[in-house]
Amino acid sequence: MLYNLIFRLVFARLDPEFVHHAVVLGLRIASALRLTKLGRLKPSETQTVEALGLKFHGAFGLAAGFDKIAIMIRPMGDLGFSHVEIGTVTAKPQPGNDKPRLFRLIADRALINRMGFNNQGADAIAQRLRNLRERKISQLPIIGVNIGKSKVTPVDEAASDYAYSAKMLSPYADYLAVNVSSPNTPGLRSLQEVAALRPILRAVLAEANGKPVLVKIAPDLNDQDIIEVAKLATELGLAGIIATNTTISRDNLKTAKSKVDGLGAGGLSGAPLKARSLEVLKVLKAVIGEGQIIISVGGIETAEEARERVAAGATLVQGYTGFIFDGPFWARKINRGI
Numbered sequence: 001m002l003y004n005l006i007f008r009l010v011f012a013r014l015d016p017e018f019v020h021h022a023v024v025l026g027l028r029i030a031s032a033l034r035l036t037k038l039g040r041l042k043p044s045e046t047q048t049v050e051a052l053g054l055k056f057h058g059a060f061g062l063a064a065g066f067d068k069i070a071i072m073i074r075p076m077g078d079l080g081f082s083h084v085e086i087g088t089v090t091a092k093p094q095p096g097n098d099k100p101r102l103f104r105l106i107a108d109r110a111l112i113n114r115m116g117f118n119n120q121g122a123d124a125i126a127q128r129l130r131n132l133r134e135r136k137i138s139q140l141p142i143i144g145v146n147i148g149k150s151k152v153t154p155v156d157e158a159a160s161d162y163a164y165s166a167k168m169l170s171p172y173a174d175y176l177a178v179n180v181s182s183p184n185t186p187g188l189r190s191l192q193e194v195a196a197l198r199p200i201l202r203a204v205l206a207e208a209n210g211k212p213v214l215v216k217i218a219p220d221l222n223d224q225d226i227i228e229v230a231k232l233a234t235e236l237g238l239a240g241i242i243a244t245n246t247t248i249s250r251d252n253l254k255t256a257k258s259k260v261d262g263l264g265a266g267g268l269s270g271a272p273l274k275a276r277s278l279e280v281l282k283v284l285k286a287v288i289g290e291g292q293i294i295i296s297v298g299g300i301e302t303a304e305e306a307r308e309r310v311a312a313g314a315t316l317v318q319g320y321t322g323f324i325f326d327g328p329f330w331a332r333k334i335n336r337g338i
Helices: 002-009 016-032 073-078 122-134 155-172 188-192 194-206 223-236 257-263 271-287 303-311 321-326 330-337
Strands: 048-051 054-057 060-062 083-090 102-105 110-113 142-148 175-179 213-217 240-243 267-270 293-297 316-319
Touching: 016 073, 016 102, 060 330, 073 083, 083 122, 083 155, 083 175, 083 316, 110 271, 110 321, 122 142, 122 155, 142 155, 155 175, 155 188, 155 194, 175 194, 188 194, 194 213, 194 223, 213 223, 223 240, 223 271, 240 271, 267 271, 267 321, 271 293, 271 303, 303 316, 303 330, 316 321, 316 330, 321 330
Parallel strands: 060 083, 060 316, 083 142, 142 175, 175 213, 213 240, 240 293, 293 316
Antiparallel strands: 048 054, 102 110, 110 267
């Protein structure tokens, strides 16, 4: 394929974050010229999924991380993603971690990132979403908003930080995703402990304007902790759980250990996450509450793998890393295959 050739000869030789911004710019230009709509599936080519009180035109969506500042919703919808989860958005704007902070493991079809929730803050992104909604564009994808803790906010003040983001962003979101599972904000993953998580989720629910709220968890939790989070989600009446975020594990990689170690800390995404993400899905399915959904994400590359997640209990599936390696028609191919 042409994209694979371009990736090997050009993109693979350049800094991944630079390539990301170049691709984003190219897709935004293509969208303005209405070229991205050529990737849109016909209604007969996909199957509507009813979930969260919404109609999704297909099961496959874009995971959080690609569009952190809500500028790619329309282009990615045109390319076949039934829903686009923007973010992670924090209450306060922040630049993220020092560069370089994004790395490819090409042999593993994986990425390592330690971006650190770089975004423009809840106020600015809420305004951008408001402007988008006011344009009344037809055929927008479902919009999820992934929210996280501001780095400068102490862990013991996390609930109010999340609540502010929920208050500002929920009027323009179709659903909210509470991110307590990124490895790139100090102390964040400790918020997955039930005692710490309960007040955060209650605070978000109180400010969600009736929009569905889900919690996103890490693959590195043990099975019992996953069960406890699922029980809490049921107790509080959350709409569901997103599983999983990136992993801090570096097991069973094809890339040389010395190279991986040299890249430093960060969350690993992509193909190496397949097995654990599927395991977590099955654990959740066994205990999830009636009426709640699971969005499965992590290592999905093909329509067959997406169908496997649905068969295992996922209502919706998401991807991101596969888009980097397979190109702009990846989502269209997966949705048609599902």
